[in-house]
Amino acid sequence: xxxxxxxxxxxxxxxxARLEEAEVYAKTGRSRHVALSVAGELVAMNxxxxxxxxxxxxxGSFFWAESGEPRPLAGWPxxxxxxxxxxxxxxxxxxxxxxxxxxxxxxxxxxxxxLHAIDRELxxxxxxxxxxxxxxxxxxxxxxxxxxxxxxxxWRSRLAALRLEAVGPGGQSTTLAxxxxxxRRFAPKALARRLADNLSLAASGRPPEPGPADSLLAPAVVxxxxxxxxxxxxxxxxxxxxxxxxxxxxxRLPGGALEAPFDGAGAPTRRRVLLERGQPVLAAxxxxxxxxxxxxxxxxxxxxxxxxLEPAPxxxxxxxxxxxxxxxxxxxxxxxxxxxxxxxxxxxxxxGFAVEGGRARAPVAGALLTGTFQGLFEGALxxxxxxxxxxxxxxxxxxxxxxxxxxxxxxxxx
Numbered sequence: 001x002x003x004x005x006x007x008x009x010x011x012x013x014x015x016x017a018r019l020e021e022a023e024v025y026a027k028t029g030r031s032r033h034v035a036l037s038v039a040g041e042l043v044a045m046n047x048x049x050x051x052x053x054x055x056x057x058x059x060g061s062f063f064w065a066e067s068g069e070p071r072p073l074a075g076w077p078x079x080x081x082x083x084x085x086x087x088x089x090x091x092x093x094x095x096x097x098x099x100x101x102x103x104x105x106x107x108x109x110x111x112x113x114x115l116h117a118i119d120r121e122l123x124x125x126x127x128x129x130x131x132x133x134x135x136x137x138x139x140x141x142x143x144x145x146x147x148x149x150x151x152x153x154x155w156r157s158r159l160a161a162l163r164l165e166a167v168g169p170g171g172q173s174t175t176l177a178x179x180x181x182x183x184r185r186f187a188p189k190a191l192a193r194r195l196a197d198n199l200s201l202a203a204s205g206r207p208p209e210p211g212p213a214d215s216l217l218a219p220a221v222v223x224x225x226x227x228x229x230x231x232x233x234x235x236x237x238x239x240x241x242x243x244x245x246x247x248x249x250x251x252r253l254p255g256g257a258l259e260a261p262f263d264g265a266g267a268p269t270r271r272r273v274l275l276e277r278g279q280p281v282l283a284a285x286x287x288x289x290x291x292x293x294x295x296x297x298x299x300x301x302x303x304x305x306x307x308x309l310e311p312a313p314x315x316x317x318x319x320x321x322x323x324x325x326x327x328x329x330x331x332x333x334x335x336x337x338x339x340x341x342x343x344x345x346x347x348x349x350x351x352g353f354a355v356e357g358g359r360a361r362a363p364v365a366g367a368l369l370t371g372t373f374q375g376l377f378e379g380a381l382x383x384x385x386x387x388x389x390x391x392x393x394x395x396x397x398x399x400x401x402x403x404x405x406x407x408x409x410x411x412x413x414x
Contacts (some may be wrong), residue, residue, distance in 0.1 A: 006070040007146040010053065013072030014147065019055040021084045023147040026051040026070050027296040031139030034111035036119070036131060043108050045108040050296035063299045088149035095252060097259040100182045101158050105138050114186060118164065121192030126167025129199055137161045138183050141327045146314045159257055162186055168199035172336075175248050179257045179391040198332050201351040205365025207410035208354065214327035214381075215369070215406050216320055218390035219242040220325070220397035221350060222309065228337035228346060229373045230304060231393055241377035244312070247275040251290050251305040256393050262306020263290035264300040285298060292394060308397035311387040318404045320384050322358035328408055329353045329360055330369060350413050373404040381404035 007024045014022035028049045035042040053076075106114070115134040122129050138158065146153040160183035162174045164216075174195055178319055180186060214355035217225075251269025263269050267290060274288050292303040315380035321329060337351035347370045353360035371379075381402040389397035 001068075002143050004146070004152070007144060010051075010070045010072055011146060011148055012051070013215060014076065016053075017076045019079070019148075019316045020057040020113035021086045021148060022053070023086055023145065024051065024053055024057040025143065025145045025264075025293070025300075027141055027143045027297060029141030030105070030136055030140055031109065031328035032105050032111060034108065034115065034136045034138075036112070036115045036134040037043040038132065042246050043111060043112070052296050052299075054084060054086075054300070055062050055079070056081070057326075058083045058085060060084075065297050081170060082245050085149050086264065087151070088147075088151055089151045090267055092261065092270065095268075095356055097156065097261075098181070098255075098259065101140075101156050103158070103182050103184075105140065106136075106160075106183045109184070111136050114188065115355075118186035118191050118195075120190045122166060122195055125192050126168060126171045126199055128195060131164060131166050132173070133165045134165075135163045136183060145262070147266065149398065151266045153262045155262050156261050157258075157260060158182060160186070164191065164195060166195045166199060168203055170203045172199050172202035174198040174202065174332075174343050177388075177391055179395065181255070181257045181259065183293055186296065198334075198351065201332070201363050201365050202334075205351055207412075208328060208364050208367045210407070210409035212405065212407045213405050214324055214402065215408070216317075216327070216329040216355070217401045218329070218352075218414055219332040219386060219398045219400060220390060221333050221369075222350075222401050223388075223390045223392060223396045224246045224333045224337050224348065225346065225373070225376060226307060226309070226398060227396045228339065228348075229376075229394075230307065230371075232339050240375075241275065243277050244381035244383060245275055245377060245380055246273065246310040247307070248273050248310060249289055249304045249307045253306040254313070256306045257389065257391070258305045260305075263305070264293035265291035267291065269305065304394040304396065306389065306397065308387060308389065309401070310364060310397065311385045311399035312383045315382065315384045317384045317386055317400045320382055320400060321355065321360070323382070323402060324355045324358060326357075327355050328364060328367070329355050334365075342372070344374050346371060346373060346380065350408075367407050367408050368411040369406055376403060379403045 010024045030047045033044045050067045051070040056079035061084035062077040119131045250271040291300045312390035330350040337348045348367045351365040354362045384400040387396040387399045
């Protein structure tokens with residue numbers, strides 16, 4: 001029996017149980033897990049299959065998931081959750097599957113060579129530094145979804161996730177998490193340089209002078225702030241924002257790690273513009289995001305796929321640094337973003353450099369950057385062209401951002 005026939009059989013069973021709205025999702029995948037640690041090398045190959053059901057009506061619903069192939073159950077759960085109304089087939093814009101979806105998983109020897117290369121480059125960049133742990137998960141999957149409204153779609157995905165933890169000669173530590181659609185995109189020298197920079201800042205940086213100052217925020221810092229803003233209760237802007245900001249979520253971003261023709265509910269993915277040159281774009285009642293599934297085990301939810309601030313193609317980071325006469329260039333977030341009692345307020349520990357006259361003068365570490373999300377969007381002065389993405393809640397990206405109005409103080413000052 002084909003996978004499509006199995007989904008149809010499950011839908012028939014759900015219809016017989018008088019569940020008006022029903023959706024069946026099935027996913028198969030294979031992945032290679034490779035790790036380096038003080039204990040040595042670890043390699044594992046995994047193959048997995050699972051399926052999930054959402055079903056109910058306008059009064060309630062349930063979510064069901066289990067491993068293996070889809071099959072009818074003798075008795076389906078009783079709808080007890082939120083009401084459910086599914087969408088029918090929708091015609092999306094044409095999409096061509098990227099050629100690297102055909103790329104095989106990185107072989108065991110290649111995977112280990114990548115991790116060892118990062119370790120060697122790190123020792124070259126910063127003598128005495130080393131990787132404490134390194135993990136590469138490289139996977140490919142196939143998904144199929146059908147529902148009671150006639151929707152029938154199938155798509156493939158490809159994703160490689162890399163997590164690194166390093167220590168410096170003085171015992172300082174740093175971590176780095178990245179994701180690409182294909183692991184051959186990871187550049188050992190660039191990754192090692194970023195780890196070495198973070199370790200050097202942690203070792204030699206001094207706390208900042210407290211007070212407001214203009215800030216140059218590297219993509220890694222802006223990305224964690226965007227992710228926290230979307231996830232928090234203050235995900236609305238209550239006033240004007242900078243004219244130059246365009247904020248986009250795009251499920252089929254060319255080259256994006258999560259690029260796909262359909263979202264987790266089978267709707268065609270598309271580019272959604274949340275802000276265009278500082279002005280809200282989406283009409284009232286329309287969702288800013290599509291449906292995303294973390295895995296077949298997880299209930300689908302509204303979430304970003306590739307959420308990012310559009311870059312300024314002709315603006316270099318160096319030109320923005322030259323505009324900063326007195327302030328800080330924050331290159332890394334060293335703690336999760338925390339929200340405060342004041343609506344929309346945030347604080348995050350960062351490291352970087354004190355800047356005077358457009359030049360980085362001294363390393364700064366142990367700094368607490370504070371402000372509000374409204375202030376972040378209002379105070380944006382300029383964007384660079386160096387758009388980079390990070391695996392947060394989905395892929396969240398930004399170019400370097402010059403912003404006015406944030407405050408920095410030593411992290412230990414409460």
